[in-house]
Amino acid sequence: xxxxxxxxxxxxxxxxxxxxxxxxxxxxxxxxxxxxxxxxxxxxxxxxxxxxxxxxxxxxxxxxxxxxxxxxxxxxxxxxxxxxxxxxxxxxxxxxxxxxxxxxxxxxxxxxxxxxxxxxxxxxxxxxxxxxxxxxxxxxxxxxxxxxxxxxxxxxxxxxxxxxxxxxxxxxxxxxxxxxxxxxxxxxxxxxxxxxxxxxxxxxxxxxxxxxxxxxxxxxxxxxxxxxxxxxxxxxxxxxxxxxxxxxxxxxxxxxxxxxxxxxxxxxxxxxxxxxxxxxxxxxxxxxxxxxxxxxxxxxxxxxxxxxxxxxxxxxxxxxxxxxxxxxxxxx
Ligand code: TRP
Numbered sequence: 001x002x003x004x005x006x007x008x009x010x011x012x013x014x015x016x017x018x019x020x021x022x023x024x025x026x027x028x029x030x031x032x033x034x035x036x037x038x039x040x041x042x043x044x045x046x047x048x049x050x051x052x053x054x055x056x057x058x059x060x061x062x063x064x065x066x067x068x069x070x071x072x073x074x075x076x077x078x079x080x081x082x083x084x085x086x087x088x089x090x091x092x093x094x095x096x097x098x099x100x101x102x103x104x105x106x107x108x109x110x111x112x113x114x115x116x117x118x119x120x121x122x123x124x125x126x127x128x129x130x131x132x133x134x135x136x137x138x139x140x141x142x143x144x145x146x147x148x149x150x151x152x153x154x155x156x157x158x159x160x161x162x163x164x165x166x167x168x169x170x171x172x173x174x175x176x177x178x179x180x181x182x183x184x185x186x187x188x189x190x191x192x193x194x195x196x197x198x199x200x201x202x203x204x205x206x207x208x209x210x211x212x213x214x215x216x217x218x219x220x221x222x223x224x225x226x227x228x229x230x231x232x233x234x235x236x237x238x239x240x241x242x243x244x245x246x247x248x249x250x251x252x253x254x255x256x257x258x259x260x261x262x263x264x265x266x267x268x269x270x271x272x273x274x275x276x277x278x279x280x281x282x283x284x285x286x287x288x289x290x291x292x293x294x295x296x297x298x299x300x301x302x303x304x305x306x307x308x309x310x311x312x313x314x315x316x317x318x319x320x321x322x323x324x325x326x327x328x329x330x331x332x
Contacts (some may be wrong), residue, residue, distance in 0.1 A: 003138035004033040007040040010057035012197030014064040017185035018208040020251045021145040025179045027069040035075040036137055041082045045120040059301045062292035064208050065289045078308030083317035089132040095163050097128050101154055133156035135171045136316045143177040146184050152176045166326045188222040190229025209288045212281045219277045224269040231265030233258050249276050252283050
């Protein structure tokens with residue numbers, strides 16, 4: 001049976017980037033795969049999180065998934081820290097992965113910045129925990145955004161080295177599933193930077209909980225350029241902001257970027273922004289309303305996560321036992 005695992009971090013508010021790049025695709029996959037979706041709270045604390053805010057954000061991410069259409073009966077939806085095997089396998093994989101492999105990870109370099117010595121040890125071994133997330137379920141497919149490709153290649157290397165070191169085919173090598181044009185939604189203020197929950201400017205992102213007025217204001221203020229909309233995809237050179245807005249439109253309406261160029265080519269951005277606002281409000285407001293409903297009822301969200309955690313644990317525990325036996329840990 002083909003099995004999907006994917007995760008979203010509960011840090012800050014969910015953005016349009018999380019929706020178009022991850023959650024929306026999961027909803028499409030849930031009918032064809034056995035799917036395990038995880039709120040990765042243990043990854044979140046690799047940088048400082050306020051405890052109360054972490055709890056809130058964990059529920060919000062779960063609410064976002066549920067509101068977007070993830071079915072918690074058909075799939076497993078849970079938070080990572082509630083299934084101990086992630087941390088247990090994470091430790092074993094810390095001892096499989098090589099320093100040289102982690103030193104190549106571009107996300108660590110970006111996140112640690114100039115003050116590498118001050119970064120948490122967790123931030124450094126973050127990719128090993130991510131490998132554990134996937135391998136503890138022997139997942140075969142992992143839907144991720146573009147920026148996670150390198151981490152997934154590392155997970156494959158770790159799986160391969162583990163199998164090879166112990167001469168047992170314990171882990172299947174997980175396949176990345178990278179999605180179409182809007183897998184990378186960029187900042188509304190700077191089209192070369194990813195749309196991020198942690199950007200200091202609120203105008204750089206659309207949050208999944210933004211109401212219609214807020215969406216309209218943010219789209220209106222989004223950076224563009226003075227040129228008309230290009231008529232083909234060749235017309236985006238040095239126009240990262242223009243491309244980003246049109247990519248968002250394409251993703252929200254489920255057409256290609258080329259289709260959007262054909263439809264709006266030659267028009268002004270003022271007109272296009274109106275169309276984009278209407279489309280974004282139409283697609284997002286039902287989701288944000290449903291999210292508010294879940295957020296107002298944390299007990300319902302917690303019950304769903306609890307049940308998901310129990311089902312996840314039932315899969316993970318026997319795999320952890322198998323790993324212990326293979327590694328040589330005594331289970332008295
Ligand atoms: N690192 C991923 C991100 O920031 C989140 C994540 C953690 C993940 N574990 C995972 C994604 C396992 C896919 C599979 O987007």
